[in-house]
Amino acid sequence: MNQEKTANLFDFQKVALETLRIEENALQILARQIDGRFSRACEIILRCKGRLVITGMGKSGHIGRKMAATFASTGTPSFFMHPGEAGHGDLGMLVEGDVLIAISNSGKSDEIMMLMPLIKHLGVPLITISGDDRGPMPQNADVALTLGDIQEACPLGLAPTSSTTATLALGDALAVALLDARGFTSDDFARSHPAGALGKRLLLHVKHLMHTGEDLPKVAPNTPMNKVLYEISDKRLGLTTIVDEQERLLGIFTDGDLRRLIDKQQGFDVNLLVQDVMIQNPWTISQEARAVEALERMNERKINQFVVVDETNKVIGVISMHDLIQAGVN
Template sequence: MSNPLKFKQVALDTLKIEQHALDVLATQIDDRFVKACEIILACQGRLVVTGMGKSGHIGRKMAATFASTGTPSFFMHPGEASHGDLGMLVKGDVVIAISNSGKSDEIMMLMPLIKHLNIPLITISATEHGPMPQNADVALTLGLSQEACPLGLAPTSSTTATLALGDALAVSLLDARGFTSDDFARSHPAGALGKRLLLYVKHLMHTDLELPKVSPNTPMRQVLFEITEKRLGLTTVVDDNDVLLGIFTDGDLRRLIDKQQGFDVNLPVAEVMIKNPSTISADARAVEALEQLRDRKINQFVVTNDQKQVIGVLSMHDLIRAGVA
């Protein structure tokens, strides 16, 4: 029969053991770590991460983290590498090889070509003992610590420490490169951050034939047709050079009807348009447009250029549809 208290105790014991492994790892951060960062920063090719078994799973995550934080990287399976995938390696690359024991047979088979191509080798293992760290340009170590598995067999604490060491490398390199949130967004264009940082008003605004425009002398009958046809809830009012004079929205129409109990359909829009409407630049970020729309409690922006000419319209619906809101 299961014992809930036992589950909790084992969980807490596991976390304490893994936390201790990280404490041990912290004592291993020395000049070797600095040298490894310098080698990777000087890399003219890609950072290639390799490892077998659980080390391979950690290596895949490490490569993904490097790649998304400014260090071009990919994972190479050592078993597949000896059957053709070794062609992935070229001069100018750097290899990180992971093996807690420091003696993975599959990785050792790759050593001759790594040396032949004069590719810098960084190893990650528990200690500096073993053929892998002995043949490395930099041998990073995790230090000796107990696995959280009560049998002492399943990689647990060692993989946690390896993952943390990979994160430490990636973040150190990120800092050294001056990697910014904009840089991060460029490698995550489909994510929420990417949309917030990469999408600009010019990417979302309605232009050309979708853009509602009328002249100031246009009678309200035609104004209503323009609003209805373009389906943006407004029309811009411009002069002969497309300079913005005002706007008229469907909300303005409702207010006009309530106020006048009907109106003359031949009334020129210039007499009822809203002058000096809110505008935004096409080069503004979409997220900035969203914040301003919310602050001003409006639903649309007219997009103008430096000459105050109308070049687009952006609505709250466009921002929601693009996933910015």
Template structure:
């Protein structure tokens, strides 16, 4: 067998092994899983996740996933816990302990102290007969038949199974809490979902002198100058009270020129689009995007409750803001 074929064969064997390991978890989603969820839902403090080595790395990720989906959680290193960090665990907390063997010394050292506080402990191990499993309030079996590592040594399938079980807990809790996309966005304000769900029209619209506008009595030539100066490909047409009565766009200009309109004598009212689509500033930028896409337009005028022009935005603004 050549090197390339061997590499591909090993890679496929790893994927197959880990996929089967995760699939076998389905039969262990039972009353013990429900009990673990109930303890975590009833927790008045935080979910304290702990684990050594590779289990610790997985635990760190599980804690992050829990925290970002509505279940307050943080990771405590078990080695540090026995040197002072155990004080971070309070009687209102729930401990989630990860160990494939269930015999990790650093974890077993702090188990009596956790139990003395009356803190519920959920153990996630690959050995239901281990000390950690037997001392847990609830044990979740994440055992695998064999590691994907050909030597059977490096934690591979076992860590994948533990991670999948952690995700199952987080998502089940998310649903039970009624956690929404908006809640997720509030904990991820810098992410793309946060921008889509938290950014408002008023946060990104052009305002003041940057908003293109001409009087309803203006000539087409004045509208062209205003559009050129403001660079949004459109201009609002307003009455004496600055209320929007129309919109003139690049598309309207092309149609006017097709009709051989004289820009120096044609009034803007003759070629504008009356009663144009507009949006209120307090609405979400995502709603503005949805409106543009539905109407196949590239810009929107922003008006207040009285129809007074307060801003303008186009698709480029949404792109810059990361909403698209």
């Protein structure tokens, strides 16, 4: 029987569903392991003055790397330390004040056990994650977290599958519990993800993108239209603000207003004063508003710019839809 024909007869979906059933059952078993040990582990990490260091060999190490990344992005300073490299100098990463999470399903990783004397010497609290608490690692731990008697989804019972899924879920549970206990907010999350879309949505404010100073178009109300047009053209924002002597906002005049004025009057007198044709009470926004809010409000009102004013209605900036899009706000 050729390979293609064999593949056609094989029920891939059945195996997939059975794999997911076994891993789902593993998570249910893990849930029954959550007890006072979990709380003690969280308390140790919360009291940590240094970093949360995570170590593990092989597949446990891959899970440990992901756990460290999750902790670091949710308010718990953390990094991964490879146990093999630690035995050749990298153990210097671990210092007094840190907390160590060591992962080994068997609870007896040789590479980690070799580090145990120095871990004890440093007085670093040790939290272990293993299948049960009978191995030498959990026996030496301050807190031994266990996964329970779970079945690997691998039909040979050899490849780490359900055990790594459960370990990852336990790491997520720790990270989320700590996040909640710290009062970690979406703003805090954004500060550790400044380059991402979420960071831009939460960290960028109008004041970071608005045009100010010499780039800010402003004219007095008695300015003739020829000079108004020059100001709009020179500042290249598609409008100018009209301000009083204290630079408080009186109105705006946009290039769209210009086109409508020309259509209405079949041309216009360049000596016309802007106060006679300006738009009064235009939409404004605070410099403290989030950039994403500015974009949403522009879309709602079908406008392309906001005048930015302070609490006294003094003009301090202009922000355009182009500025927001260029900054990656969406």
